[in-house]
Amino acid sequence: xxxxxxxxxxxxxxxxxxxxxxxxxxxxxxxxxxxxxxxxxxxxxxxxxxxxxxxxxxxxxxxxxxxxxxxxxxxxxxxxxxxxxxxxxxxxxxxxxxxxxxxxxxxxxxxxxxxxxxxxxxxxxxxxxxxxxxxxxxxxxxxxxxxxxxxxxxxxxxxxxxxxxxxxxxxxxxxxxxxxxxxxxxxxxxxxxxxxxxxxxxxxxxxxxxxxxxxxxxxxxxxxxxxxxxxxxxxxxxxxxxxxxxxxxxxxxxxxxxxxxxxxxxxxxxxxxxxxxxxxxxxxxxxxxxxxxxxxxxxxxxxxxxxxxxxxxxxxxxxx
Amino acid sequence: xxxxxxxxxxxxxxxxxxxxxxxxxxxxxxxxxxxxxxxxxxxxxxxxxxxxxxxxxxxxxxxxxxxxxxxxxxxxxxxxxxxxxxxxxxxxxxxxxxxxxxxxxxxxxxxxxxxxxxxxxxxxxxxxxxxxxxxxxxxxxxxxxxxxxxxxxxxxxxxxxxxxxxxxxxxxxxxxxxxxxxxxxxxxxxxxxxxxxxxxxxxxxxxxxxxxxxxxxxxxxxxxxxxxxxxxxxxxxxxxxxxx
Numbered sequence: 214x215x216x217x218x219x220x221x222x223x224x225x226x227x228x229x230x231x232x233x234x235x236x237x238x239x240x241x242x243x244x245x246x247x248x249x250x251x252x253x254x255x256x257x258x259x260x261x262x263x264x265x266x267x268x269x270x271x272x273x274x275x276x277x278x279x280x281x282x283x284x285x286x287x288x289x290x291x292x293x294x295x296x297x298x299x300x301x302x303x304x305x306x307x308x309x310x311x312x313x314x315x316x317x318x319x320x321x322x323x324x325x326x327x328x329x330x331x332x333x334x335x336x337x338x339x340x341x342x343x344x345x346x347x348x349x350x351x352x353x354x355x356x357x358x359x360x361x362x363x364x365x366x367x368x369x370x371x372x373x374x375x376x377x378x379x380x381x382x383x384x385x386x387x388x389x390x391x392x393x394x395x396x397x398x399x400x401x402x403x404x405x406x407x408x409x410x411x412x413x414x415x416x417x418x419x420x421x422x423x424x425x426x427x428x429x430x431x432x433x434x435x436x437x438x439x440x441x442x443x444x445x446x447x448x449x450x451x452x453x454x455x456x457x458x459x460x461x462x463x464x465x466x467x468x469x470x471x472x473x474x475x476x477x478x479x480x481x482x483x484x485x486x487x488x489x490x491x492x493x494x495x496x497x498x499x500x501x502x503x504x505x506x507x508x509x510x511x512x513x514x515x516x517x518x519x520x521x522x523x524x525x526x527x528x529x530x531x532x533x
Numbered sequence: 534x535x536x537x538x539x540x541x542x543x544x545x546x547x548x549x550x551x552x553x554x555x556x557x558x559x560x561x562x563x564x565x566x567x568x569x570x571x572x573x574x575x576x577x578x579x580x581x582x583x584x585x586x587x588x589x590x591x592x593x594x595x596x597x598x599x600x601x602x603x604x605x606x607x608x609x610x611x612x613x614x615x616x617x618x619x620x621x622x623x624x625x626x627x628x629x630x631x632x633x634x635x636x637x638x639x640x641x642x643x644x645x646x647x648x649x650x651x652x653x654x655x656x657x658x659x660x661x662x663x664x665x666x667x668x669x670x671x672x673x674x675x676x677x678x679x680x681x682x683x684x685x686x687x688x689x690x691x692x693x694x695x696x697x698x699x700x701x702x703x704x705x706x707x708x709x710x711x712x713x714x715x716x717x718x719x720x721x722x723x724x725x726x727x728x729x730x731x732x733x734x735x736x737x738x739x740x741x742x743x744x745x746x747x748x749x750x751x752x753x754x755x756x757x758x759x760x761x762x763x764x765x766x767x768x769x770x771x772x773x774x775x776x777x
Contacts, residue, residue: 231776268621270775289771294623304618306543308550317546320539321622349550365618375621 218282221246221373221405222267226276229262229429236262238429239276244422246372249399249406251420253413253518259429260409261301264375267407268293281372294322297366297374297404303358304365307351311342311361314350315368322369336364340394356387360394367398373405380412388415395419417514425521432521440517447471448510449490451480454503463496536624540632541639544606548640566648569594574652575659582656582666585743591645591676592683593716599641599684600712603691604704606633611777612700620771630769634688634762641684646677675747682754687712689761696768696777 222244229237237259244250252260265271267280269289278285280292305314312333319329337343340360350358359379366374379395380388392415399406399419410416416423417437424434433440456475464473464480469488474481482493490507497504552562574581581587610616619629656666668676690711691704698704723731738746 265775270620271772293621298621300617302614304615306547306615308547313546317543321624
């Protein structure tokens, strides 16, 4: 097989059983080259198993997958040569220095000495770790280790990088920093990034496409916009003047209104499923409330994700 | 071959950094080298060189050192969560395992040979004689070969033990028991024989001659090492290791 395909990953009915437990259930997925793909799901959903199969570390029980055009069962070595990975743990040698950690993997990928040195310098500088390159990694903070692990994953300029929850356990500042680094990497290096995460905000900001998996089954796949589309949050934000206690009582009495909150001259309403905002506006106008702005809250990826988690009852899996 | 050297490079780098840190192992290695390389030879004197029993000492020393390193190298990778990342690299299973085994064997052999040479110097300084106290060429060669083979065998056994242990400590404890069984077992078994049987065995061994006995031991160890290393290579497979 060659890697002359427009897909970085193509899985067809990939199933993996561990004894009686089905970790992946007929996963079919196509990840185009050159994008950041987010693989979202709760713990135990099958994300790590999928990565292990795509890297040719374990075989599927049924189905087949191709990564960069190579069959995962038969051509695992060719896949691993062309991929980089940050798995569940950073996987760094804590007794070694940062430079030695990268040097080892540079040697493993047969990077010539000069190129290896230049690349190590380039990546450590980009991640702000160059000054600490001679420290044993064991003395570093978790955020620094994660950055180094990402640097290691892209050291050999792979065509595809698997990042298994790269921001897991990081504080918010480190998370934002690493997210920016990942975005810059994808943009500068032109690699395909396959990212698993619990952080839906992160996925929304970074990913061109996302797949949602639960109990080994792919529930949905598409761009964050596609997944959000058609999802009504039921939240309405109204900037208004003249809202009295009587008006609030009227709103709370409406069958279409689930909850009402006020503050800073704004009304935040949560409407029942499928309820229209027009009758609410009419009611407010009739009560002499001056309305300046009415805004329906846009569904986030988190809304879509939670919606998918709730919808999956076993009969409608795979439905958007 | 290049990949094997890459793994050896990493193993030595890790080990060097550990040795350089007195707190993490450098001090104990220094004390061990002082006792085994200087104190013991000086106390034993020329016997330290001439005794036939001492031939078994170096392989035992090397095997002990190998056991500590291979447990750290194999079980330690799992305990420190570096194994899966290593397996996800382009390095082959065999390059990873052979690199680890060779690094451990080189360390065990190096430690034993260094102690042997330091001991020779110490004996000759402490017990000055008209001629230098030295090993015979054959004796020296047999010692080195036996030490290398014992290291190899221990490394192979160590891989099996370490693959079944979840921590380095657990592997080292199991290894300690294995070394005692392998070294004391044959001696205890021999002592359990009747006096007549032991006498017959001793007579047969004496009839074989020193060279044949040494050749048999070398051959037996080489065969055993090859079998154990072969089995270790068959066991060390990505698919199994990732799921263990």
